[in-house]
Amino acid sequence: MHDKTVRRRRAVLALLVVLSLILLSAYFGEASGGGLHSVQRGFLTVVSPIQNGANKALKPVRDMIGWFGDTLHAKGQRDELRKQVDRLRRQLVADESEKHGYHELLALYGLDKQLSISDYHPVAATVVAKSPNVWYSTVTIDKGESSGVHVNDPVINDEGLIGKVAQVASDGAQVTLITDSSVGVSARIGASGATGIVQPKVGDPNDLLLQYLPANARANRGEYVVTSGTVASPDDSLYPPDIPIGQVTSINEESAYRSVNVHPLADLHNLDVVQVLTAAQGSLPSNVSRLAASLPAGSHPEATASGEQLASTGGGK
Amino acid sequence: MSPGFSSAPLLRIALLAIAVVFFQIGVVSEVPLFGVSADLSPLLVAFVGLLCGSTVGAASGFAVGLLVDLALVQTLGVTSLTLTLVGYWAGRLRELRDPQAALTPLLVGAAASGGAMIFYSIVQFLLGVDAPVSLELVRQIVLGVVVDTIVALPMWALVRRSLIGGLPDDPRRRRRRAYTTGGLSPLSRS
Numbered sequence: 172m173h174d175k176t177v178r179r180r181r182a183v184l185a186l187l188v189v190l191s192l193i194l195l196s197a198y199f200g201e202a203s204g205g206g207l208h209s210v211q212r213g214f215l216t217v218v219s220p221i222q223n224g225a226n227k228a229l230k231p232v233r234d235m236i237g238w239f240g241d242t243l244h245a246k247g248q249r250d251e252l253r254k255q256v257d258r259l260r261r262q263l264v265a266d267e268s269e270k271h272g273y274h275e276l277l278a279l280y281g282l283d284k285q286l287s288i289s290d291y292h293p294v295a296a297t298v299v300a301k302s303p304n305v306w307y308s309t310v311t312i313d314k315g316e317s318s319g320v321h322v323n324d325p326v327i328n329d330e331g332l333i334g335k336v337a338q339v340a341s342d343g344a345q346v347t348l349i350t351d352s353s354v355g356v357s358a359r360i361g362a363s364g365a366t367g368i369v370q371p372k373v374g375d376p377n378d379l380l381l382q383y384l385p386a387n388a389r390a391n392r393g394e395y396v397v398t399s400g401t402v403a404s405p406d407d408s409l410y411p412p413d414i415p416i417g418q419v420t421s422i423n424e425e426s427a428y429r430s431v432n433v434h435p436l437a438d439l440h441n442l443d444v445v446q447v448l449t450a451a452q453g454s455l456p457s458n459v460s461r462l463a464a465s466l467p468a469g470s471h472p473e474a475t476a477s478g479e480q481l482a483s484t485g486g487g488k
Numbered sequence: 489m490s491p492g493f494s495s496a497p498l499l500r501i502a503l504l505a506i507a508v509v510f511f512q513i514g515v516v517s518e519v520p521l522f523g524v525s526a527d528l529s530p531l532l533v534a535f536v537g538l539l540c541g542s543t544v545g546a547a548s549g550f551a552v553g554l555l556v557d558l559a560l561v562q563t564l565g566v567t568s569l570t571l572t573l574v575g576y577w578a579g580r581l582r583e584l585r586d587p588q589a590a591l592t593p594l595l596v597g598a599a600a601s602g603g604a605m606i607f608y609s610i611v612q613f614l615l616g617v618d619a620p621v622s623l624e625l626v627r628q629i630v631l632g633v634v635v636d637t638i639v640a641l642p643m644w645a646l647v648r649r650s651l652i653g654g655l656p657d658d659p660r661r662r663r664r665r666a667y668t669t670g671g672l673s674p675l676s677r678s
Contacts (some may be wrong), residue, residue, distance in 0.1 A: 179543070180543050183543050183546060183547065184542070184543075184546050184572070185552045185574050187546050187547065187549075187568075187572045188569060189569075190550065190565075190571060191550065191553070191566075191568040191569035191572055192565065192567060192569065194554075194563070194564045194565030195564065195565030195566055195568075195569065195615075196565075197561055197564075197565075198564040198565060199563055199615060202620055207564055210558075211557075211558055211561055211564065214552075214558040215558070215559070215561060216558070218558075218559060221510070222510065222514065222559070225511075225514045226514045229511065229515045232515055233514070233515045233519065234537045236515065236519045236525065237518075237519060239522070240519055240520070279640045293567075326510045359658055429672060
């Protein structure tokens with residue numbers, strides 16, 4: 172009995188395997204118009220309506236399962252899209268930053284042409300660090316000695332005067348901003364031509380004071396204050412003339428010397444690209460400066476006239 | 489046919505096979521999970537073999553395979569051959585080991601699915617189907633096995649529920665008989 176069962180089982184298996192192989196060989200070997208293909212097509216013709224009916228009947232089931240799948244997929248897509256948004260946002264910020272830098276460079280180029288800054292061998296630099304305190308009195312730039320930057324070189328941007336180089340390394344330099352108490356810039360009021368020294372206002376590092384103006388100097392609110400092209404001392408920086416510094420906001424007449432409050436034009440909180448005027452030291456203007464400083468007292472009319480130690484006229488052009 | 493097997497379960501198997509194949513074609517194949525669709529036919533055949541024995545398993549494998557090949561306009565005989573072997577193997581497993589562990593359907597389902605996919609791929613390669621043996625193919629097989637294993641338990645419940653009662657030697661009855669006729673019951677041994 173057991174042998175019979177085993178034999179029958181094996182025979183059934185062998186039969187089915189052989190049948191499958193015959194089907195496979197015949198189907199694979201025949202042309203598309205062959206008998207088995209025709210049977211398949213006939214089966215399909217018969218079954219198609221049933222399949223269609225089943226398809227329609229099962230559509231809600233499919234949709235329901237699909238809904239779950241779609242929900243999971245949508246969650247995955249949402250996460251992916253969030254990551255993409257983050258990535259694009261970062262890219263946008265980088266692009267905006269680049270655009271901003273580009274505009275600054277364009278403006279610098281415009282300022283170059285307007286003031287003939289190119290005579291001072293300007294070196295474009297990027298601000299890489301800002302002083303962490305609220306006074307923003309120093310920034311660090313990415314150009315240094317290797318690019319020809321020296322101590323006391325004037326630093327400008329597209330809006331106007333920024334400050335001067337205080338310390339220099341081979342590939343970086345520290346710039347002291349015009350809002351630092353150690354900086355004094357010889358300046359003049361654009362319209363009247365009255366000259367004085369621009370220094371930060373005590374107690375308000377974001378505001379400047381144009382001091383030592385002659386008592387009869389005229390100044391109006393909104394007038395521009397620009398560099399005069401002179402130096403206040405032999406060691407000071409010789410800023411090229413006519414670089415915008417700020418706008419007059421108010422006039423003080425209390426003391427013997429008149430002074431005016433000046434709001435700086437350059438946004439010193441958001442510096443990005445600046446230019447260092449590297450030829451201001453050792454170039455013609457600074458040579459003139461040294462020459463003027465070496466002259467005996469009294470031979471320099473401006474120094475005695477204004478009492479401001481104005482040493483020489485700048486420009487060199 | 490297994491001893492004591494009547495035509496009633498065969499009819500149930502046939503109806504179940506038709507329903508499952510159409511459900512497979514109409515629904516399951518259009519619902520991808522992890523990028524692959526579950527394949528219910530090897531599970532169906534393996535569970536029929538596990539419940540009904542090797543002969544019925546092999547025969548149902550052949551029939552289901554033929555139905556799939558006809559309905560999907562595939563090379564006739566490939567799926568039949570594959571599922572015949574799957575059904576026979578599952579039936580022999582039942583006849584030789586009679587596994588009763590709760591995880592049996594999962595393991596049998598995974599093995600049947602993996603074996604069927606690998607064998608099917610080999611036959612297709614032998615037939616000269618132009619497809620590279622790549623990591624993608626391995627990934628598809630592995631994911632297919634995972635997905636089939638996930639649906640193995642519901643499929644097992646469906647097949648068991650559909651066939652139970654009409655089986656020649658229902659495992660539950662067989663166990664009950666074994667315990668009550670002495671010798672095999674753990675209680676009688678103790």
